[in-house]
Amino acid sequence: MQIKAAEAISELSTFGLGETALSLFHSEGDTRVYQRKVAGTPFGELTSTGAMALSMDALGYALYNSTSNDHRTFLGLHYATDYLEGAVLNKSMSRTHDDPFLWLGAKYKKTYLPNTTMFEPRDTTYLEYSASSVDVHGRRRVVFIQDSKVFPTFPPVPEVVRMEFTLMHLFTEVSDGRVEFVTRYVLGSLGKGVPTFLAKKMLLRNLILDPHLPQLVQKRRLLDNSIINSHGGITPVVPTIRGTDLIEIVEHTTPPHRDYMQQHEHPLQHHQYGGTGPPPRSKQVSSYSNSTNSSSYRRDAGPTAATTEAMDGWMDGEGAPSDAPSTIEAMEMLQHMQTSLEDQKMLLHLMRMRLANRTDQYDASSHFSLRYTSLPKSESARHLGFDWITKHLFYNLQREVDHCHFPSTHDPYLSVRAEPIDDTHVISHASQRVEPVAFHIAVQCMRKMVLQFPGSIEELDPTTPDMTYLRYRAAVGHNEYFENTLMREFHEDDRYTIVVLIISEDDKYPTSGLRRNWTQWVQVEPVDATHSVIRQGTTWFGLRDATRSLAIEDSTTFGPHFAACKDDDHKLAAYALLLQGSMALVAEDENAEFRRLAIEFQSASVTPH
Incomplete structure (x- = not known):
């Protein structure tokens, strides 16, 4: 741990110098959190920086917790109603006259995820090391390191998810009563099914701890009912502990019996490694702990119906x-x-x-598309047809969205399916992403990119405020053809939708030669005030002429890559793989264009529609 501490001081004291792979993850007040992607960690390496009005003595009062009583008090103040249990398992080093921050030991904590009991609690066992030193400028600095470790003598508790993490704090006293900090947090998996926004809350709860330390110190003083101890300082008195080597303690520790742990909500509170339990606590701390120890039932507690x-x-x-x-x-x-x-x-x-993970068979006959459509020459009938076709797609869109099985966590998603149907084939594509822009900005961008897509060669019918009917030129290899394209947008309070459809037959504007029927849809919804989720889908069929459908390899420019496959099933499988890679590249270009437009609209101060 001392080697890790030296490495942490070296890395954190030079954080940001020459860094090019950092991105801003979050900001709150004067604190900035930066992210760097690291292989093997779902959230990467997160580092927060800032300053706070706090003395070094007060810092030690908040973070130096060498007893189970002090550890629980800190966890209760920091995690509030999400706190469940904590304990100091053992200790090997403690403060000395030369270093009041010196400590090495093993700890345990168990909490709920932020503000919810819908998920199993999370717990962890970890080594903690802290020490102080003086930098080259003569300033005092303190390093705190917490590194999760699996102890064979302390197995995971049933129905509790064991976490892995590394947390490092470097505090530097820049002036009397002012401390700069750099905190780095690397978190392993939180378990299955935890949404991204909830994981972010948990990450920030640890990274944004430092700006709130002054408030935590004040609350702890009130809780301890003593601002100044008998030594004249605000640091609580901690007796010197004679300890053997930490590893020897861990190896010779007797774990609690598993059956006992299953019977008690908080096994560490009543049964610590075969011991008789923690020493008596002060009245104030006991009262506080009793209220938090019942937190597993806290959602049902609260005001009575009366x-x-x-x-x-x-x-x-x-x-x-x-x-x-x-x-x-x-x-x-x-x-x-x-x-x-x-x-x-x-x-x-x-x-x-749960709905997204259903494995019910997708009904190929229910593909989101009007495969054959036709319009007469009569103007009144045409406008009736425009209205019916677009509203039919709009009001049936939710069924298609459900079939796409988008992740409810708003995580990025891309899916491509290729299936045979009748005498041809059908391709279904769906994607989801979150953009860091307000809802009305995202609407403006998607309208520009889809509803006002450039390149049309003719406006077939007069454009209305919410609908256009244009002709575009398309090509597959050397084969060119024309597409009569109907597009319409729909506005709701918290959703913006675009539907696009190729009209198969139009008596007023006929097409000849090759043709392909396809349908596209776009949905934009707000996630919060500064983020929007964008979902898109496209369904298209194979090329056909006036009499028949073309072979799979003749319907796409990828044809030469899988023409040698032995049957249509293998061709479709190869086609889907090629499309997956191609559409990922196309998505990158579209995302770049979206962000360019977003900057343009934001600078022009676009107001909500």
């Missing part, structure tokens, strides 16, 4: 002012409603994931 009904009656003017709830009661009810709302959101997310 209290809530009384609150409703008072709000409706039925009660006297004296019947109004106290500030504490009102805050409890507000917290209860907020946590209930979070649980409802998480339940919705889980149900969406």
Whole structure:
């Protein structure tokens, strides 16, 4: 750990110098969080930087926790109602006269994911090392390192997900009462099914700890009911501990019996390695811990139905002012409603994931497309046809979105399927991505890229505010043909939709030669005030002429690559693979164009539609 500490000081003290692979992940106040992609870690390497008004002594008061009692107090203040349990498993080094921050030991913590109990709790066992030194400028600095470690004597607890992580803090005292910090966090897998936004909350809860340390110190002082100890400092007194080597302690420790751990919600609190439990705690800490130790049931606790009904009656003017709830009661009810709302959101997310993971067979006959369409010459009939065709696609679009099995976590997604149908084949493509732009900006970009797609050679019917009917030239190899393309947009409060369709037969604007029927759709929805999710899909059939459908290899420029395959099934499989790679490249170009347009619209101060 001392070697790791030296490496951490070297890396964190020079963070950002000459870095070219960093991207801004998050900002809050004066704190900036940067991300660097690292192989083998789902979230990469995250580093936060900033400064805070805090003395080194107060820093030690907050983070130096050498007893289970102090460790639990810190976890309770930091994780609030998400805290479940914590313990100091053993210790090998403790503070000395020369280094008040020196500590080496093993710890345990168990928490819920932020603001929800819909997922199993997460726990971890880890080594912690801290020490202080002086840099080349004569400034005091402190390094804290936490590195998860699997102890054979402390196996995972049933129904709790064991996490792996590395957390490093480097604090430098730049002036009296002011500390600069650099924090690096590398997190392993959180387990299956955890949405990206929830994982981000958990990451930031550790990375944005430092700016909140002054508040945490103040709360801890109130909790300990003592600002200054008998030594005249604010650092709590910790006795010198005689310990054997840390590894020897870990190897000779007796783990709690698994059956006992299954019977108790918080096994460490009552049974620590065959011991008699933690020493008695102060009244204040015991009271706090008792309230947090019942946090596994906290979502059902809260205001009773009678209290809530009384609150409703008072709000409706039925009660006297004296019947109004106290500030504490009102805050409890507000917290209860907020946590209930979070649980409802998480339940919705889980149900969406369950639906997305269904393995029911996709019905090829229900492909999202009107395979054959026709328009007469009559103007009144044509406009009726335009309206019916586009609304039919719009009102049936949700079924196609459900069939695409998009991840409910808003993670990037790309799917290409190739299947035989009748005497030809059908290709189904779907994609999803999140763009860091507001909803109205994303709408403007997609309208420009799809509804106003350049290159048309003729406007077939007069364009209306929400619909266009244009003719485009298309080609496959040396074969050129024309496509009469109908496009329409639909606006809803929280969704923007575009549908695009090739009209098969048009008596007023006929086409001849080769033709291909295809349908495209685009959906844009807000994720939050600064992000939007974009989903797209396309369904297209093989080329055909007036009498027959062409062979698979004649319907695409990829034909020569799989023409030698022995049958159509193998050809379609090869075709799908080639399309997957090709469309990924096309998506990169489209994403780049989207971001160029987004910058253009943002600089022009585009207002919501």
